[in-house]
Amino acid sequence: MRLLVTGGAGFIGSNFVRYWCEAHPEDNVVVLDALTYAGCRESLSEVEDKIDFIHGDMGDKVLVEQVLREHRIDVVVNFAAESHNSLAIIDPQRFFNTNVMSTLGLLDACRSVGVARLHHVSTCEVYGDLALDSNDSFNEASPYRPRTPYNASKAASDHAVRSYYYTYGLPISITNCANNYGPYQFPEKVIPLFATNALDDLPLPLYSSKDNKREWIHVLDHARAIDMVIDNGEVGETYHVGTELERSVEELADQILSILNKPSSLKTIVPDRPSHDRRYLLDSSKIRGALGWEPIYDFQSGLEDTVRWYRDNRAWWEPLKKRAPVDESGVLWSERKS
Numbered sequence: 321m322r323l324l325v326t327g328g329a330g331f332i333g334s335n336f337v338r339y340w341c342e343a344h345p346e347d348n349v350v351v352l353d354a355l356t357y358a359g360c361r362e363s364l365s366e367v368e369d370k371i372d373f374i375h376g377d378m379g380d381k382v383l384v385e386q387v388l389r390e391h392r393i394d395v396v397v398n399f400a401a402e403s404h405n406s407l408a409i410i411d412p413q414r415f416f417n418t419n420v421m422s423t424l425g426l427l428d429a430c431r432s433v434g435v436a437r438l439h440h441v442s443t444c445e446v447y448g449d450l451a452l453d454s455n456d457s458f459n460e461a462s463p464y465r466p467r468t469p470y471n472a473s474k475a476a477s478d479h480a481v482r483s484y485y486y487t488y489g490l491p492i493s494i495t496n497c498a499n500n501y502g503p504y505q506f507p508e509k510v511i512p513l514f515a516t517n518a519l520d521d522l523p524l525p526l527y528s529s530k531d532n533k534r535e536w537i538h539v540l541d542h543a544r545a546i547d548m549v550i551d552n553g554e555v556g557e558t559y560h561v562g563t564e565l566e567r568s569v570e571e572l573a574d575q576i577l578s579i580l581n582k583p584s585s586l587k588t589i590v591p592d593r594p595s596h597d598r599r600y601l602l603d604s605s606k607i608r609g610a611l612g613w614e615p616i617y618d619f620q621s622g623l624e625d626t627v628r629w630y631r632d633n634r635a636w637w638e639p640l641k642k643r644a645p646v647d648e649s650g651v652l653w654s655e656r657k658s
């Protein structure tokens with residue numbers, strides 16, 4: 321198979337590329353990435369000699385058409401996005417430009433050249449949030465009720481992708497996934513932020529909504545789910561990928577501090593982010609029943625391995641931390657400049 325991975329220098333994309341090169345060594349993999357502040361070429365260093373890397377924007381239709389033709393691409397997997405909720409509050413335009421308008425460029429290129437599949441990677445966050453004590457979960461038929469600019473831009477991109485299936489017959493599939501953890505995640509996101517701060521004895525900034533919960537999945541369980549959807553998933557279908565494993569932000573902080581043997585006094589409450597979703601939980605019975613996917617990573621040992629990875633790979637995250645565009649530590653949101 322000839323695969324184009326957009327956003328392959330990001331967190332999930334780079335883990336997916338490493339996973340794919342190992343699981344399918346006979347395949348050709350091309351990565352297209354705009355290398356925004358969140359993209360990191362070094363995240364692909366282990367597979368550099370096995371892939372073709374192209375520095376470019378998925379919204380550049382002419383470039384993407386050329387890549388699809390020259391590399392005779394069969395399948396496109398789209399991870400490219402602006403992905404940080406906090407940055408979206410400060411700079412929403414950037415999120416709609418990338419997640420909606422650039423996705424349209426990719427869709428148009430796929431439509432004009434023709435591909436066997438465009439798989440689009442989405443999030444549980446398009447559905448809005450759940451009460452902390454509810455027994456509900458989101459299934460693939462749940463209505464989209466996004467509440468933040470990031471979530472709304474991801475919802476819009478899902479709608480655009482589906483519209484190209486219904487209108488032009490573009491063979492698409494979509495996965496909406498829970499919160500991922502693992503190596504190579506940009507240190508603005510909560511698990512690497514807490515781990516790297518704790519390693520340096522810096523405060524762990526917990527939003528005042530510290531009881532908010534997230535459903536956690538190891539990034540390689542996500543990668544395997546996408547592989548199974550590309551292989552056996554129905555064209556035009558959406559599949560949820562979740563574990564039902566929930567942790568509150570404070571529980572996460574406690575677990576990370578305990579793994580690193582650091583004091584709980586590092587936990588520091590900071591003002592909450594506007595429209596901060598309380599909780600998401602995915603009903604992933606469809607992918608489990610139809611494709612036989614199950615998560616295999618245990619959260620405690622997966623988190624321990626992940627925290628150890630950040631401990632052992634300071635050279636990877638230290639330069640990234642300096643270029644993080646949002647400071648999460650205690651500045652009032654109303655005072656932040658765009």
Ligand SMILES: NC(=O)c1ccc[n+]([C@@H]2O[C@H](COP(=O)([O-])OP(=O)(O)OC[C@H]3O[C@@H](n4cnc5c(N)ncnc54)[C@H](O)[C@@H]3O)[C@@H](O)[C@H]2O)c1
Pocket residue numbers: 326327328329330331332333352353354355356357358359360376377378379398399400401402403404418422441442443444474496497498499500501506
């Ligand atoms: N991280 C999670 O927990 C999670 C959960 C569910 C879904 N998702 C989705 O998975 C995808 C990947 O998330 P991530 O956490 O790896 O994000 P990330 O921010 O780590 O990586 C995004 C990558 O996309 C690249 N990019 C941005 N704009 C581009 C453009 N116009 N053209 C080409 N490349 C571009 C960036 O340079 C970066 O390498 C996103 O669509 C995100 O919404 C993430």
